[in-house]
Amino acid sequence: MSDCVTNRKDLWSGCGTILANRAVSKTIRRMTIVAPEFAERVQPGHFVMLRLLEGSDPVLGRPFAVFDVDVPSGAVDVVYAVVGKGTRRLAHLRVGDSVALWGPLGNGWRVAKRDPLPKRLALVAGGVGHAPFYLLLKEILALPEDRRPETTLLYGAQTMARFSCVPDFKALGANVKLATEDGSFGAKGFVTDLLPEVLPDDFPAQDAQILACGPMPMLRAVAKWSAARGIECWTSLESPMACGMGLCFSCVVEWKNDDGTWDYKRACVDGPVFDAARLKWD
Ligand SMILES: Cc1cc2nc3c(=O)[nH]c(=O)nc-3n(C[C@H](O)[C@H](O)[C@H](O)COP(=O)(O)OP(=O)(O)OC[C@H]3O[C@@H](n4cnc5c(N)ncnc54)[C@H](O)[C@@H]3O)c2cc1C
Structure with missing residues (x-):
């Protein structure tokens, strides 16, 4: 641990x-x-x-x-x-x-940082999962242009009334694509349906990275989509937790070791950001 x-x-x-x-x-x-x-x-x-x-x-x-x-x-x-x-x-x-x-x-997005940075970054948010992306976008958009990944926030909600802070993201200069399940705003469907627009099949997987935060079904879909294409993906989990400091073990998630055996990690101190390829999704 x-x-x-x-x-x-x-x-x-x-x-x-x-x-x-x-x-x-x-x-x-x-x-x-x-x-x-x-x-x-x-x-x-x-x-x-x-x-x-x-x-x-x-x-x-x-x-x-x-x-x-x-x-x-x-x-x-x-x-x-x-x-x-x-x-x-x-x-x-x-x-x-x-x-x-x-x-x-928590560990924050720093665990997902790689050097050199990916050429293209898809930030996938569902519900209130956009919350941990604002500061990250601020940091990314402040990078010199030659180091800055081409970054898009894909943000989905059940219906238009459930979006929040979209103008704040746009004011940062972020590229934002929206989807609603009922089609009341943006593309109709799940936010994950927008992934191929940002990361088409002909885009090299090694130059891409996906970061995601939102409800478990959305995270599961993003993890599976990226695994099928060999794209690195990191997910920020919103596991219910009590202490937030690693003491109560109420937020454990199953985690795959290097040798393929399973272990437990505490979302509060070992996460909440985890390599999606290491988590059990089924
Ligand atoms: C690391 C982390 C970051 C988070 N960031 C945000 C954030 O930025 N904005 C935000 O709105 N929420 C966030 N959450 C979720 C938030 O903590 C819960 O919504 C909140 O604790 C609910 O408290 P409550 O007393 O109002 O609800 P409760 O009375 O405890 O629960 C009400 C209902 O919500 C469900 N619920 C409670 N917690 C969660 C959860 N974590 N995931 C799914 N369902 C839950 C319960 O099962 C119940 O059905 C985050 C959670 C984690 C672990």
């Missing part, structure tokens, strides 16, 4: 002050928390645990990808879908309230 929380020197825990907590779509909200010491530690793909200070229900924190950070102001943004008790309570927090946070957690 890789590092456990006790070995991490870059973690911070404390309270942040809420600067904004607004709806960005029918079911999705964006929260800005001022936590300068946290903000300065974040790398693309990291996540944060948020916990309410008042009350003990839910007793556990909830994990969220760090959407954006602004180090000079100490602002940390998360984009979250309201799905249950924890996120409903987060949605009721107001400007000036405090929230407990710890992190940054």
Whole structure:
């Protein structure tokens, strides 16, 4: 197993002050928390645990990808879908309230970084799986042109009302392709149907890389699509987890060793970003 929380020197825990907590779509909200010491530690793909200070229900924190950070102001943004008790309570927090946070957690996209960078990069996002890609895109788009992979964000949702932050991605200068299952916006169908537009069969597999985050059925489809074409693929898992620090083992996933035997990895500290070829998808 890789590092456990006790070995991490870059973690911070404390309270942040809420600067904004607004709806960005029918079911999705964006929260800005001022936590300068946290903000300065974040790398693309990291996540944060948020916990309410008042009350003990839910007793556990909830994990969220760090959407954006602004180090000079100490602002940390998360984009979250309201799905249950924890996120409903987060949605009721107001400007000036405090929230407990710890992190940054996880390996982030740094594990997927290769040298030289791929020539073409497809970022595949479903639901709120676009959240860990904003900071990554910021980093990629800041690279000198001769080093920058040709990058496209493929973003899918059930219906148009479930998209969020698309203007933010476009304002970065990102190339964005959208798909909805009901055809209400963008291409009709699954986001994975867009992959051949970005990575056609005649594009050399060794020059391509896919990074994906979203619901398990989408990740499974992306993993299978890339495996069939020999394209390197990394997936960021949103496995339900309790501590986020490697202590509780509630987020284990099955992982293939070099010798083909199976082992377990904790999504919180060994991931959440994993080489798709190493995970069990069936
Ligand atoms: C590393 C990581 C990063 C994440 N990043 C984001 C993010 O940026 N934005 C975001 O909206 N969500 C993200 N999630 C998922 C988020 O943590 C859960 O939606 C949240 O914990 C739900 O809390 P709740 O108390 O509102 O729901 P609960 O009351 O705990 O659950 C409500 C319903 O949602 C289901 N559920 C809960 N957690 C998950 C999960 N992780 N995956 C699938 N179903 C779940 C439950 O089974 C239940 O049906 C992330 C998860 C992980 C592990």
